[in-house]
Amino acid sequence: MGYAETYRRSIESPEDFWAEAAAAIDWDSAWERVLDDSQAPLYRWFSGARLNTCYNALDRHIEQGRGDQPALIYDSPVTATKAELSYSELRDRVARLAGGLKALGVAQGDRVILYMPMIPEAVIGMLACARIGAIHSVVFGGFAARELATRIDDARPKVILSASCGIEVNRVIPYKPLLDEAIRSAAFPPAHCVILARPEAASDLKDGRDLDWLELEAESEPADCVPVAATDPLYILYTSGTTGMPKGVVRDHGGHAVALAWSMKHVYGVEPGEVFWAASDVGWVVGHSYIVYGPLIHGCTTVLYEGKPVGTPDAGAFWRVIAEYGVSVMFTAPTAFRAIKRDDPRGEFIGRYDLSQLRALFLAGERCDPDTLNWASEKLQIPVIDHWWQTETGWPIAANCLGIEQLPVKPGSPTRAVPGYDVRVLAEDGQEVPDGEIGSIMIRLPLPPGTLPTLWGNDQRYIDAYLSAQPGWYLTGDAGYRDEDGYLWIMSRIDDIINTAGHRLSTGAMEEVLASHQDVAEAAVIGAHDDLKGELPVGLVVLKSGVDRPEDEIKAELVQMVRDKIGPVAAFKKVAIVDRLPKTRSGKVLRATMRKIADGKDYTVPATIDDPVILDEVTDALRSIGYGKG
Numbered sequence: 001m002g003y004a005e006t007y008r009r010s011i012e013s014p015e016d017f018w019a020e021a022a023a024a025i026d027w028d029s030a031w032e033r034v035l036d037d038s039q040a041p042l043y044r045w046f047s048g049a050r051l052n053t054c055y056n057a058l059d060r061h062i063e064q065g066r067g068d069q070p071a072l073i074y075d076s077p078v079t080a081t082k083a084e085l086s087y088s089e090l091r092d093r094v095a096r097l098a099g100g101l102k103a104l105g106v107a108q109g110d111r112v113i114l115y116m117p118m119i120p121e122a123v124i125g126m127l128a129c130a131r132i133g134a135i136h137s138v139v140f141g142g143f144a145a146r147e148l149a150t151r152i153d154d155a156r157p158k159v160i161l162s163a164s165c166g167i168e169v170n171r172v173i174p175y176k177p178l179l180d181e182a183i184r185s186a187a188f189p190p191a192h193c194v195i196l197a198r199p200e201a202a203s204d205l206k207d208g209r210d211l212d213w214l215e216l217e218a219e220s221e222p223a224d225c226v227p228v229a230a231t232d233p234l235y236i237l238y239t240s241g242t243t244g245m246p247k248g249v250v251r252d253h254g255g256h257a258v259a260l261a262w263s264m265k266h267v268y269g270v271e272p273g274e275v276f277w278a279a280s281d282v283g284w285v286v287g288h289s290y291i292v293y294g295p296l297i298h299g300c301t302t303v304l305y306e307g308k309p310v311g312t313p314d315a316g317a318f319w320r321v322i323a324e325y326g327v328s329v330m331f332t333a334p335t336a337f338r339a340i341k342r343d344d345p346r347g348e349f350i351g352r353y354d355l356s357q358l359r360a361l362f363l364a365g366e367r368c369d370p371d372t373l374n375w376a377s378e379k380l381q382i383p384v385i386d387h388w389w390q391t392e393t394g395w396p397i398a399a400n401c402l403g404i405e406q407l408p409v410k411p412g413s414p415t416r417a418v419p420g421y422d423v424r425v426l427a428e429d430g431q432e433v434p435d436g437e438i439g440s441i442m443i444r445l446p447l448p449p450g451t452l453p454t455l456w457g458n459d460q461r462y463i464d465a466y467l468s469a470q471p472g473w474y475l476t477g478d479a480g481y482r483d484e485d486g487y488l489w490i491m492s493r494i495d496d497i498i499n500t501a502g503h504r505l506s507t508g509a510m511e512e513v514l515a516s517h518q519d520v521a522e523a524a525v526i527g528a529h530d531d532l533k534g535e536l537p538v539g540l541v542v543l544k545s546g547v548d549r550p551e552d553e554i555k556a557e558l559v560q561m562v563r564d565k566i567g568p569v570a571a572f573k574k575v576a577i578v579d580r581l582p583k584t585r586s587g588k589v590l591r592a593t594m595r596k597i598a599d600g601k602d603y604t605v606p607a608t609i610d611d612p613v614i615l616d617e618v619t620d621a622l623r624s625i626g627y628g629k630g
């Protein structure tokens, strides 16, 4: 069956479609309803069914003869380490850690936060939670203590799993001090922390609270898989919203397992037994879905790479990994390819490795500029597929589904809606706009399995943020259009979210940090174009009257504050001081206009502007830090 027919079936008969897909999963008991719409607009998939996600990711493959197949390949150029864990070895370590968590009092439904670098224990920790029905929440290592504390207070974990350090190229980043600081400032501290001691950094273990990871594993009895409801939460993953309070995206067990298994075969075109590599981080949704759960549920070998596309040691790093492990399908963010292209524009490293097993490259996480896509396709001579999704959906909304039918590539478009997603472009009045016209990209409810059923502990915030713009529709937050061939073009966000090196960041959260500086009266943060990272945050601040300290000193403090409060991943390095911010007469800051000025684009002075002269001041201030024309 080709794309058109598969897509039509998924939209016209979603229950039949997903019930069929559910055959790829082992269930402990069958569902009562494939789609439960009794609480619409909150939908649930496979209600009444029971399963265990860890069983589906590990044990069943061992029972089916994959025990000796590598499940996880760990490749860490930053520590010069390579290791392989077979399905049996991974299951045994997961079962022991799960037993250790149980011994610490973690039961089904309890939360466990992971603050981990890219080491096998991160995967072991996630799967150990899934094994006993605990809910994990992974916090990306590039976030600062305050961000971790916010997540601790929202998730209220019983235990935190962490490591003594992360390693950024050649810089050791001690995690324990960050963890201790976060716990000190949290209102709901965990009962225990389990710390993996890495040789690169020691960490002080606090008596009675902290335990050594490997000792806990060694001393614990293996735990069995606990069947849970398909609709129970498997994990919470916090993602940037428009304020400093991140949104706790919830993922369920049943729909998630079904959707990921389906996507591995039909979107990525991968077969069980093959090596699949997502060069991302377990702290992001890509890491959850396509480093951990997708490949393992599908019986693939997954690669966990602790390194960068360049600098560890060179722009050939990705090709080495692909050749060394026989990767068939790879997934990363366009920014990684921009970094490689910058260091090796002629692609000379590519020729030094045998990449004959690599069938396709998938890119996502940010808009993929045609130059990058064309460069990658030309150099690799394989399909390079831009696909579009978000933390909330957990798997692609639009893609060229290689496992169904390869459609022609249009660089700049992530191709067409993936089966299961009824994607439309709507105007403000809720009417569909004609093909080619830009509007708000929305998905008709119900969303397919695997997408977020709600936000953690906050159904109302879920409804308000995503389901209220147009009743019956999910608001993606992206604007764009559909062309006459049904291809989607994702152009920009409609909110204050920016995308820096494939990382989703809230400019609102950065504004809150800047505004908390003693000398700052008002602040705005915009995303300005960057050739490597796509977008970079740029701050514009107005100082309180009477402040006469050197501006450079204040700017340096502001940069440091964002780094300390949000984290290095925000890459906030540019700030300009202005007398006033441009605003409409009703007081709305004109961020879109400032953004155009920063990018050196032509703009029209908004009719509602309070005082157009301010735009000249902003232009000068942005020019002084390297942005704008001239």
Ligand code: COA
Residues within 6 Å of the ligand: 117, 140, 141, 142, 143, 166, 168, 173, 279, 280, 281, 284, 286, 308, 309, 310, 332, 333, 335, 336, 339, 364, 365, 500, 501, 502, 503, 532, 567, 568, 569, 570, 571
């Ligand atoms: N722990 C601590 N610090 C971290 C971190 C982590 N896990 N991850 C990143 N950081 C730090 C970096 O060291 C850097 O700090 P610096 O300001 O002192 O240099 C900062 O956060 C920004 O990191 P990053 O965005 O990774 O930029 P970079 O300049 O180090 O590398 C790229 C640039 C393009 C090579 C890199 O962003 C990359 O590989 N991107 C791939 C994108 C990706 O994986 N996206 C995930 C979604 S698919």
Ligand code: AMP
Residues within 6 Å of the ligand: 239, 285, 363, 364, 365, 366, 367, 368, 386, 387, 388, 389, 390, 391, 392, 414, 476, 477, 478, 490, 491, 492, 493, 499, 502, 503, 504
């Ligand atoms: P995240 O939740 O971090 O995965 O970020 C999701 C957001 O990244 C989307 O809402 C888009 O704005 C952007 N995004 C992800 N993939 C693409 C893509 N292929 N093309 C354009 N934008 C993308």
